[in-house]
Amino acid sequence: MSSALPRAARRGLADEAADLVRAAIFSGHFPPGAALREVELAEHLQVSRGSVREGLARLEREGLVRGGWHRSTTVIEVTAEDVQEVYALRAALDRLAATTARRAASAEHLSELDRLVAGMEAEIAAGGDAHRLVALDIAFHDQIYRAAGNGRLVTAWEAIRSQVHLFQLRRVDAAYDHYRARVVGEHRELAALLRSGDSRTLARRAEEHVDSARRSLLAGLPARAVTERAEASGRR
Amino acid sequence: MSSALPRAARRGLADEAADLVRAAIFSGHFPPGAALREVELAEHLQVSRGSVREGLARLEREGLVRGGWHRSTTVIEVTAEDVQEVYALRAALDRLAATTARRAASAEHLSELDRLVAGMEAEIAAGGDAHRLVALDIAFHDQIYRAAGNGRLVTAWEAIRSQVHLFQLRRVDAAYDHYRARVVGEHRELAALLRSGDSRTLARRAEEHVDSARRSLLAGLPARAVTERAEASGRR
DNA sequence: CGATGTCCTGATGTCAACATTAGGACATGG
């Protein structure tokens, strides 16, 4: 037993609610700009408003939704500015995570990276469900952050992780072929560099990997913004 | 009016509670390791447990306290490992913030930096209250992050800001003379580089500034950890 | 005497009712 069993964490309704709502956002049920009303969610999920409220606060910490005083929390929009902000920060974090993991990663961590890359290949061979590929992509980077062994760094990553996830989903929607053609190669190279690469090269490639994602996503975004708001009820 | 009036935000009891508890932690009223019981705080602050709970969640987002399932939230300890984690992350964030601000900062942002440095000098000349100096130090870096104009980067900074504040308070407790001798010079150099420095040099100096703080703090930490727990009531 | 099971206590988790508020619909006056 290498990791001492993940401590059978009992999690509480707030976490449960957060997971459900997050999944609903990723699935497109709540498009960007949609309002997340506490009473609605509470009825639908069969939990109290307090728990929903706490769950929404957690999603806000992840940057997936925004809230305000006496104002419904809403799903974030995907504007070019948002993309620039998130990926600029992600480049800095990924760079630190990669160089730290280069020193600190255990053999288990590294082989798990290989396994995830293999999973991507298998997924593509099996037809290539876009959402599953993105999940593997995110999981790959999760693993790098975990390998670095810096709890605060993991927290910082978690604060943009869901946004990156959402952005990547939109990216594959707009340009799936381009994504599919690159995802395995880029990640395999990162895995190799993490195992036995020069630290400078690793840092540079980690930043370029993010930059590649950023440009690919921006190319698929209409000039100004992708609002695509879908108000539940028309304005009569 | 340069910044369009700061929007008269009404904030709610949760924020109020968070501010009060944070201040109490900085003042030493709640030493590292102390348990923050919701009922106690609720009675003392004259607000409901729900509001206290939400305020504590905010402090947890800042990394100042830790919570768990059915376990009291407690003030973080200050171990060497914690310091390494926070300052490694801070170095990466400060580097990004500085280089971004080098391009994006307005004249107002830059002159506010000068004003803060002048405030430090004045404070030292006036005797030099340690807590006020640290507050100016933090405010200086707040301003750099603000000048960079990346909301996500600001959020990432806010997730370690209070920890840095706490660490710096401990640093001046352990080695005030060393801190006082360096604080003005280092910040003045950063301000100058932000106004008209080479980007590479700026990035390097920003990282070194953090590294200087890290080493100074670690030197004041006993070998293993600084626990210094002060249980409220004895164990009879 | 050590290991194990039971109970108790003090805390957090959850809930539903009440208070407050933002934002818009509407009426009014210029």
Next chain:
DNA sequence: CCATGTCCTAATGTTGACATCAGGACATCG
């Protein structure tokens, strides 16, 4: 027709009571 003030409503903010749980004290058994 536009500007302004008033009111209403649907949402969030806040609260106190109740349900549940973790951890330790204690008794019991081997």
